[in-house]
Amino acid sequence: MSRLEPKNKKKRPHAFPAILFHLLAGLLLYGAATATAAATLEIQIALLSMEEERHIPLSLLEPSIDDTGQMGAEQGISDNNTTGQFTGQSFTLKAEKIKADTSPDEAFEKLHAQGVRLFLVNLPAAKLIALADLPRAKDSLLFNIAAMDDHLRSHMCRPNLLHTIPSRAMLADALAQYLTWKRWNEWFLVVGRHSRDKAYAKALRRAGKRFGHKITEEKEWTFVPGARRTDSGHTREQQEVNAFTQVGDYDILIVADELDEFGAFLSYRSYLPRPVGGTHGLSSAAWSGAHEQWGATQFQRRFHEKNGRWMTERDYSAWLAVRTIGEAATRTSSNLAEQLQRYIMSADFNLAAFKGRAVSYRDWNGQLRQPLLITSPRLMISVSPQQGFLHQYSTLDTLGYDRAESSCKKQQPG
Amino acid sequence: MSIMSSRCSFGIPLPLIAMVLSLAVSASGRVQAYTIYVSSEKDNTISVIDGESLKVKHKVKVGERPRGIALSKDGKNLYVCTSDADHIEVLDLETLKVTHILPSGPDPELLVLEPAGKYLYAANEDDNMVTVVDVQKRQKVTEIKVGVEPEGMGISPDGKWLVNTSETTNMAHFIDLETLKIVDNVLVDQRPRVAEFTSDSKQVWVSSEIGGTVSVIDVASRQIIKRIGFEIPGIHKESIQPVGIKITRDGRLAFIALGPAARVAVIDTAKMEVVKYLLVGQRVWNLAFSPDEKRIFTTNGVSNDISVIDVERLKVKKSIQVGRLPWGVVVRP
Numbered sequence: 001m002s003r004l005e006p007k008n009k010k011k012r013p014h015a016f017p018a019i020l021f022h023l024l025a026g027l028l029l030y031g032a033a034t035a036t037a038a039a040t041l042e043i044q045i046a047l048l049s050m051e052e053e054r055h056i057p058l059s060l061l062e063p064s065i066d067d068t069g070q071m072g073a074e075q076g077i078s079d080n081n082t083t084g085q086f087t088g089q090s091f092t093l094k095a096e097k098i099k100a101d102t103s104p105d106e107a108f109e110k111l112h113a114q115g116v117r118l119f120l121v122n123l124p125a126a127k128l129i130a131l132a133d134l135p136r137a138k139d140s141l142l143f144n145i146a147a148m149d150d151h152l153r154s155h156m157c158r159p160n161l162l163h164t165i166p167s168r169a170m171l172a173d174a175l176a177q178y179l180t181w182k183r184w185n186e187w188f189l190v191v192g193r194h195s196r197d198k199a200y201a202k203a204l205r206r207a208g209k210r211f212g213h214k215i216t217e218e219k220e221w222t223f224v225p226g227a228r229r230t231d232s233g234h235t236r237e238q239q240e241v242n243a244f245t246q247v248g249d250y251d252i253l254i255v256a257d258e259l260d261e262f263g264a265f266l267s268y269r270s271y272l273p274r275p276v277g278g279t280h281g282l283s284s285a286a287w288s289g290a291h292e293q294w295g296a297t298q299f300q301r302r303f304h305e306k307n308g309r310w311m312t313e314r315d316y317s318a319w320l321a322v323r324t325i326g327e328a329a330t331r332t333s334s335n336l337a338e339q340l341q342r343y344i345m346s347a348d349f350n351l352a353a354f355k356g357r358a359v360s361y362r363d364w365n366g367q368l369r370q371p372l373l374i375t376s377p378r379l380m381i382s383v384s385p386q387q388g389f390l391h392q393y394s395t396l397d398t399l400g401y402d403r404a405e406s407s408c409k410k411q412q413p414g
Numbered sequence: 415m416s417i418m419s420s421r422c423s424f425g426i427p428l429p430l431i432a433m434v435l436s437l438a439v440s441a442s443g444r445v446q447a448y449t450i451y452v453s454s455e456k457d458n459t460i461s462v463i464d465g466e467s468l469k470v471k472h473k474v475k476v477g478e479r480p481r482g483i484a485l486s487k488d489g490k491n492l493y494v495c496t497s498d499a500d501h502i503e504v505l506d507l508e509t510l511k512v513t514h515i516l517p518s519g520p521d522p523e524l525l526v527l528e529p530a531g532k533y534l535y536a537a538n539e540d541d542n543m544v545t546v547v548d549v550q551k552r553q554k555v556t557e558i559k560v561g562v563e564p565e566g567m568g569i570s571p572d573g574k575w576l577v578n579t580s581e582t583t584n585m586a587h588f589i590d591l592e593t594l595k596i597v598d599n600v601l602v603d604q605r606p607r608v609a610e611f612t613s614d615s616k617q618v619w620v621s622s623e624i625g626g627t628v629s630v631i632d633v634a635s636r637q638i639i640k641r642i643g644f645e646i647p648g649i650h651k652e653s654i655q656p657v658g659i660k661i662t663r664d665g666r667l668a669f670i671a672l673g674p675a676a677r678v679a680v681i682d683t684a685k686m687e688v689v690k691y692l693l694v695g696q697r698v699w700n701l702a703f704s705p706d707e708k709r710i711f712t713t714n715g716v717s718n719d720i721s722v723i724d725v726e727r728l729k730v731k732k733s734i735q736v737g738r739l740p741w742g743v744v745v746r747p
Contacts, residue, residue, distance in 0.1 A: 082542060082562045083583040086599040295581060295605075298521065298539045298563055323582075330584070330601065352581065352605035352624040356674075357652045395650065 040090045043080075043335040045325060046111045047073050047095040047318065048104055048131075049122035056228045058264045063309050069122050069145045070095050071307045072315025076322025080329075087330055091322070104131055112136050117337040118143075120321045122314065125149040132158040141337040143321035146314055150203060153365045153401045157408035162344070162366040164320040165313065166286050168203035170400035174284035174372035174384035175254075175277060176207035177398070181386045184251035188217040188274070190244075190266065192257040193224075200256040200279065217247040225261045241269035254278040281376065284384065287316035288375040296354040320353060320368060324361075327351050356383070362397070365408040369396040448705050449507075449746045451492055452713060452720055453480040454737025460494065460505060461736040465704060465745070468722060468734055474510045477503050482524035482567075483742040486549070487531025492744070493549075495522040495536065502536060502547070507746065517554045519545035526567040526576070528591065535576055537564040544578050546594065558594055560587045568609030568618055575633060577618050579606035586620045586629070588636060598636045602629045608700075610659040612683075621656035621670065628656050628670055630686065640686045642670075649675050658700040662707055667725070669710055671698040678712055678721075680728055690728050694721035699740075705747040713740035 049068040056064050073093055080091040094116065096107045104127055111119070117140045121128050125147040132142055137160055144152065144163040153167045166174075179185070187208060191201040208215055223240065245253065245266070253270055255278040257263035263280030275282060289310025292300060303311045311319075328340040328349065343349055345366075350358035359370040374382040389398040397403075448465035458480060462472040477496030480503075484493045492505040495518065502516040502525065518525075519538035522545070526535050533555065534547040542562055546555040561580025568577040569591075576589040579602070586609060588598040603625020611618045617639075620629045630640040644654045655673035661683070662668075668681040674697055680690040695714025698721070702711050712721045714733070720740060722732040 079562045079582055082580075083585070086561065086583070086585060086587075086596075087601075295539070295563060299582075301540060327584075350604055350624065352584075357655075358604055358624045358626075394652065396652075 040084070040088050041329070041333070041335050043089060043091045043118070043325065043329050044114075044116045045073070045077070045091065045093050045118045045120065045322060046116045047093060047120040047122065048107060048111075049095070049097050050104070050124075050127070051097055051100045055260065058228060058260055058262075065309060065312070067312050067314050068095070068097070069120065069312075069314040069318035071303065072311060072318035073120055073322050075303055075306070075311075075315075076319040076326065079319075080322060080326030083326065083330060087333075089329055089335075091326060091329075093322075103127070105134060108134065109136060112140065117141065118325055118340070120145050120318050122146040122318075125152055128152070128161070129156060129158065132161045139337060141341050143324070145317040145321055149199065150401065153367050153406060153408070155407045157365045157406075160341075162321075162324075162341075162361055162368070164324070164368045165317040166370065166372060167367060167400050168200050169206060170367075170372060171284045172200070172203035172207035173210065173399045174374065175282070176204070176211040176213060177384045177386040177389055178282075178284075178374045178382050179213060179252065179277070180211045181382075181388075184275075185213045186216045186249070186251045187213055188245070188247060188250035188253045189215050189219075190253060190255045190257075190278075191218070191220050192255075192259065192261060192263075193220065193222055194259055196258040197256040200258055204254060204256065204278070216250050219244065219247070221255075221257070221262055223262065237265045238269055241265055242271055245270040245272070247271075250274060252277050252282070255280050282374065282381065283376075284372045284374055286313045286370065286372060287311055288313075288373050288380065290375055290378060290380050291354070291373055293380070294354050294356040299354050320351070320359070320370075323351060323353070324368075357396075359396075362403070363410050364403050365401065365406050367400060369394060369399070371396065372399060450702070450711055450720070451483060451507075451744050451746065452711075452736045452740050453483045453494060453742040454718075454739055455479055455481055455715070455741040456739035457737035458496075459737040460492065461740070462510070463720075463734060463736070468732060470734065470736060472510055473737060474505065476505065476512060477501070481741045482522070482536075483744050484525050484527050484534070485744050485746055487527065489746050493525060493527070493534060495525050497521050497523055502534070514552065516547050516549065516552055517545075518547065519543055519554070519557065523565060524567045526569045528569055528576075529571060529573045535567055535569065535578075537567050537578060539563050539565065539581075542580070544576070544589070556594060558589060558596070560589075560596070561585050561599075566607050566609040566620065568611050568620075570611045570615040570618070570633065571613055572615040574615065575611075575618075577609040577611070577620070579609050579620055581605045581607070584622075584625075586618065586631060588633075600629075600631055600636055600638065602631075602638070603627045603641070607657045608659050610661060612661050612665050613663045614665060619659050619661065619668065621659055623655045623657055623673065626651060626654050626656065628659065628681075642681065642686055642688070644670075644672060644675075644679055644688060644691075646672075646675055646677060646691055649677075658698070658712070660701040660703055660710060662703070662725075669701055669723075671701055671712055673697055673699065676714075678710075678723065692721075692723055692728065692730050694723070694730055695719050695733060700743050702743040702745045704745055711743050711745065713743050715739045715741065 119142045142161045148168045253276045255263045267276045328343045353359045355371040385395045450463040452461040459473045477499035479498040482495040494503045502518045503512045506513045518536045521540040522536040536545045544558040561583025563581040566579035578587045586600045590597045603622035605624035607623045608621045628642040629638045654675045658671035660669045670679040677691040679688045682689045695717035697715035710723045719733045
């Protein structure tokens, strides 16, 4: 590169520090971008997911995507590698997708035999736990990026399992706190027909109790969805929802429809002019395409430019897992799962995650504590925890299963 | 002064008393006329404030989302990073009109001018680059590849070093201004924001917004010599987010803006300890001294104002309403 200031030609005498630097390079964290000749440290990460039925969103405006979390993980790998070029670390991702009706054991064993010990897992709770319990998984570290099940945080914890995706309890608490602030205390709960919907409804009931709300009405939505889109379909929905929602008064209709079968039909069609929240309308989430604060703009743009769509909650959870590994590898100069986990679970660990404050892991159940976004389909409305919800350790622990509410004990690796 | 001295005897260190005295002496001279410029991220304006009356004289419309601002060497122009317009606007401070545009690379957030005044360095958050711009030729000279989301830009007064911080890589990149190459990278705490050199160019201070600390780095060895933490009774640790840094020319006091904590920490640099927290507006981000260093101004994003701090007494004197979401601040003598 040509010099900008020709007059300023004298060489700075730093030959000695340079030699010293080389000698210490192996011991120190600080890598020299131009000077490091030392071998790069390889850090292999795998993403295990399962073939899923392709989800067609109710709205034509939303793209139908293969939501495996891989794009988010790749962004994390790219971020880690930018840092890695200065620290002499190289991160790679291996993505494996298993068939829906098979066990992930074989894929896991194969990756394990290749030396992978760090796994991002996008599988249902039962398969996830079975994986964590494999004898060979004892020396590995698993990040749950998809299963929101509360029992994985309240009693079925595993020492080798961390969760970057929020639990349903966290999501429900985040929404309930905002509704407390709004004083929308009387809820009309509408629950879908799937067990996932019932699980979210359970979390909502728990949150309602915790934050002083009352479920004044509750109904189950039992219509089986047909084709997603049909000509003149709206006339049916207009009639159905109007009739379905003829109940006593309430402040907000809260819908539990995790599979996006009907939730979006409820807004503007309810018998009473009331807002809709829950899985649709006013929602809580770890991430949203509408989020652009605390530096998220650049992060979102990077993702959108590469993938042509916005980042999902699962992508973000995968990114968080990869960045967690990256951060621990940078600070410990290690690629060993046990050493990384020890750092991740220590008080020293914190991570910037475009949420305005550091995120870290709960030592009793391995859940990542994080602020959650309260969003409308197009804009961010608020961020929980809301002001005034206090906690002796971290206000983030007002969301989800706190230490005393979980039967899981302090996690130690190995 | 008797009041000051008696207060100082309770725990305020000796060097500080000496400094207060020396400043008091210099204060007897004439009042300097100066102007304060504040960028308002939300309003797309630069507020022009008279340093004597502390009144807003003008609000000048500029491009989308003005953030980092810097004065030209001759003080005639203000360089404005208009982040969403993807360039730097040059505001003539006599006519208060934007005269021309400098290329900057995408989404410029912060910029610094080298001491000679010829080159501008802008951090481009979007593409992990620092862009070097020749201000006279109005041309991009080159780009330097740095970490993820470059943000803070500190230039050593001796013109040897540019320190850029990268928010997601969590490093202070030491760029040799002779070769424009990264020579060293110092790992700091989460989300480093501002890099500020001491006037003797021996130290660079780097604030970590999410980490909640300020790392003091020795420039010669590129080692962190002190990591300063903050504790404010009644304020949750998570709300203490250091961003803006200013250090007095004599190097004795450092002021750190603590973001949502709505405080400015005053640090005695001899002890590297906080001596006082000053209550200012909400989301305090950037700082600038008056030319005589008798005052320091803070931009308070959420309360839409700037606070005026009396540096001698270490007291907040006044707050001035400006445009919405004030971000950057500079003072022209």
